[in-house]
Amino acid sequence: MHNIDGAGHQQGKFVGRDPDTGTAGTAITADWLNAVQAEVGSVIVEAGISLDKRQNNQLVQAIATLIDRKLSQASQGALTEARVVALIKQHAMVWG
Amino acid sequence: MHKIDSSNAGPQGQWLAGNPVTGQLPTAATAAWFNAIQDELANYIESRGITLNKAESQQLKAAITDHIEKSVAQALGTGQQGNVELYQHPTSHPASMIEVDSARQFLSAQEKSQILAFVKEASKASSTNSEGFLTYLPDGETQPRYCKGQLLQYFEMLNDANLGYSSNDSGTQKIQMDMVEFTPKSSDSRLFVTLNLSLEYEGVSTQAANSSPTFIINALKQDARSGSPKNGLLFWNKERVNVSVEGDTVDSEEHRESLVISYSRRICIPAWEGVQSIGLQIKASGNIQSNRFYVSFADFFIEEFS
Secondary structure: OOOOOOOOOEOOEOOOOEOOOOEOOOOOOHHHHHHHHHHHHHHHHHOOOOOOOOOOOHHHHHHHHHHHHHHHHHHHOEOOHHHHHHHHHHHHHHHO | OOOOOOOOOOOOOOOOOOEOOOOEOOOOOOHHHHHHHHHHHHHHHHHOOOOOOOOOOOHHHHHHHHHHHHHHHHHHHHOOOOEOOOOOOOOOOOHHHOOOOOOOOOOOHHHHHHHHHHHHHHHOOOEEOOOOOEEOOOOOOOOOOOOOOOEEEEEEEEEOOOOEEEEEEEOOEEEEOOOEEOOOOOOOOEEEEEEEEEEEEEEEEOOOOOOOOEEEEEEEEEEOOOOOEEEEEEOOOOEEEEOOOOOOOOOOHHHOEEEEEEEEEEEEEEOOOOEEEEEEEEEEEOOEEEEEEEEEEEEEEEEEEO
């Protein structure tokens, strides 16, 4: 990810074309467009979702999936009663 | 963030392509929209402490996964459930959290003080007799005892038949049993001695009615240096067993008494240096005559406590 660095940018920002002053608009670079595309796409792919041209809510699905996945992993390590019993047995064998 | 709102933008803020055939111009790209997209992504990535890097293309993914990881960990670490890796046992908590069972129970301060008082009482001798022997008589019990320390050794001397016979027409007579080797393990231990004795007596009182002979039972300690029994170091000194002999006239054969004395006694005494053997001495004295007795059964055993 990077801020736009095409011709005519001002401190990494896009600047619009101004016919009155003769100012040219900031050049939109392939690098920047690809960077945005890759950043968004990487999140979606991380969630196990294939990029689909017909869907535009895949980022929302991806973030929700990533949160659910982490919560599920964490709950497996949570100290439920069964988990405590298993831990005690496990360590008791080591001590025993 | 906003949807594209430039000229020729779609009614729902969507981008539209131009069409040269119809002369339709494409949606104009605006700096504001590009900046919005850029700022949304850049601000979030930077808010997670990540520096934008043109050479990397997965910084948004890194920011989101890190965000989720830390949020979940923080929530579980302070929430109702605890992650095993995050769980921290409290440094202290009330005893009421602990459930007692039949084998493990709490002791109240009052119970503790009562037990300590009992132990203190039980560990000290309640009295010291003239020979300096320590005895302890618990409440409700008739036999003195001493209940402190660890058993170091057990020693039993057992004689079971006709240990001795004594006859005298007047005055004191005695039976003295053989001395038996016994060596305490420690010079400051306590000896817990149990004596069982069966004595058969026959005699006549020289006095008026209800005059009684007195048996004096001594346990002798033989000193290692002298090699002879020392009466001054006795387990029992002047332990008296009074035997009633009926009669109201002197020298009357009619008032002869024959009886069996069963005697049992336990006592705790301190051990002392040099003891090597222990014996038993029985004396009969009193206003009696023509008396005779013999010990038909006697044993005593010694438990030595630290």
